[in-house]
Amino acid sequence: MVTISDVAKLANVSTATVSRVLSNSGNVKKETTEKVLEAIQKLNYQPNILARQLRKLETKTILVVVPDITNTFFSKILRGIEHVAIENDYEVLLGDTGNNVERERVYLDILRQKKADGMILLTARLESHLLEEIASEFPVVLACEYLEGSTIPTVSIDNVSSARKATEYLINLGHRRIGFISGPLNVILSRDRLKGFRQAMAQHNIPIESFLVQEGDFSFESGYNMMMKFLALDQPPTAVFAANDEMAIGAIKAIKSKGLRVPDDISVVGFDDIQFASIYEPALTTISQPMFEIGKKAMELLIKLINKDQLL
Amino acid sequence: MVTISDVAKLANVSTATVSRVLSNSGNVKKETTEKVLEAIQKLNYQPNILARQLRKLETKTILVVVPDITNTFFSKILRGIEHVAIENDYEVLLGDTGNNVERERVYLDILRQKKADGMILLTARLESHLLEEIASEFPVVLACEYLEGSTIPTVSIDNVSSARKATEYLINLGHRRIGFISGPLNVILSRDRLKGFRQAMAQHNIPIESFLVQEGDFSFESGYNMMMKFLALDQPPTAVFAANDEMAIGAIKAIKSKGLRVPDDISVVGFDDIQFASIYEPALTTISQPMFEIGKKAMELLIKLINKDQLL
């Protein structure tokens, strides 16, 4: 392996000078710079990043923890994160938990071990004190999911008001028996969407029958199954609001399987606006989330945090 | 920051001993071990991975370069890679090129700078000599796409024979006018699928009219557009084979838009078997690719390469 001292030797200068050329720090004579660059070329030298990082105590890498990388919702956010990361010479270390909370825990250690300068969590299902603790020591940003009453910087849309609007859309179409297929209620974002649904219903003085609220898990299958429950009722809902698009599409599939039509017989609204929502037939009405933007904002926030840390 | 010498001081031993406890290398007295572990606990010590990596000249990180992370086809492969990576204590650095060849080039440098122990490429659109060069120096595995006549280890299905089978499926249904929507032909995998299509047609002595082969770019939109071209013909094909599922679904959408039905009026076959293929209506007939398995195999291969390197 070619090291900085090989270059120094060939160029007949000290390693310090080579390093100065490398970092463009000025204060190197033109001719010397040329000599060094020539040697670098000749040897095809690439600086060892590990050594640099150790010396500088920074990794120029950030860790992104994703609950499910095969979900386009998250991969779109990832795109936004990457966009900003590249602009700022950061690399992205990906942690996919596969919806497994235990794996989430493991990734915290990567941060503690200084393998990354900071972390963006697209999932926050761990005990909040664990997150608070690590966020007090390292730069951490939450995106999409958040913690109640936490001070960790967070990027998220207003789920309550978005859900309220989606519900109002259905109410304004004249529906009164509206079913709600919620996400898993241990996730705050699911609770917020449920809250928005309740608010809208209350505002229009529509009582909510308890069996018209069903808890899914954001999967296509759960949407299908919960809709089947609704359809088995004496009086099925005339409209359904699902807390994400996958479940909404599952619901539509269930409705069609009973020979009913969307939206003629039952209206369906989803949440997220994944690409497939528009491709599916009938095209899904949905609440759009600016995924790319959320990712960008989260990364911008994280960089700010990281830089402030360096000043301390 | 707590370092190994802080621990050593507190436990009243040398850093060497602490390191031995850390690595479980044996040869440390029980009582000493306990003293050290206690000190580690008390200080909440986490070894600095950078320092360890520099000393050992390994990163326990592999780089995966993906052409499009929002495509579930690739994220499923990623899952397989991660599965094996975790089992072997590797971390995954993600490089998403957004289908941009230039970005692919940049990631090669990450490997050169020893930021990763090896690389898996899910895309291979760079000049082959560049890839050959880096593969001769570092562990590199190709997955899905490959280079003609290259010696770089590759994991891939047999695209030619799979495409042949898909075509034969349509022929056996009685179709003779079969359209083919190909992927971008600068990618070898697309050429292979086209080759398979041609082979099957030739074997059944069906001449291929040139305008029944159209080049798309693997996107939903291109499938839609190419199908529209077919439908504008005097004699549109009675069946269409699209080189991936996104394009197949685009084609179906085009067919429906003309008031025709699938498969009653026109049959459609796709390739990949993404989740959406089964959710869409009508459910898409498709050639299944074992994505998770491909990822697993690629990672296993890479680990073997890395370990052999260490022996040299």
Add this chain to the structure above:
DNA sequence: GAGATTATTGTAATCGATTACATTTAGAAT
């Protein structure tokens, strides 16, 4: 109990860069 053997621990070099500080060189000012 002396000598040999093994287990345990310590000392210091090492990985490859960066950078504080020291030194040399070049150019300006007088």
Add this chain to the structure above:
DNA sequence: ATTCTAAATGTAATCGATTACAATAATCTC
């Protein structure tokens, strides 16, 4: 020509771990 200042370069410490080698302590053998 001498002194002073600024520019250019070099020397060596440093980042935090691992590990070869050395040294010491413990145990065994006869």
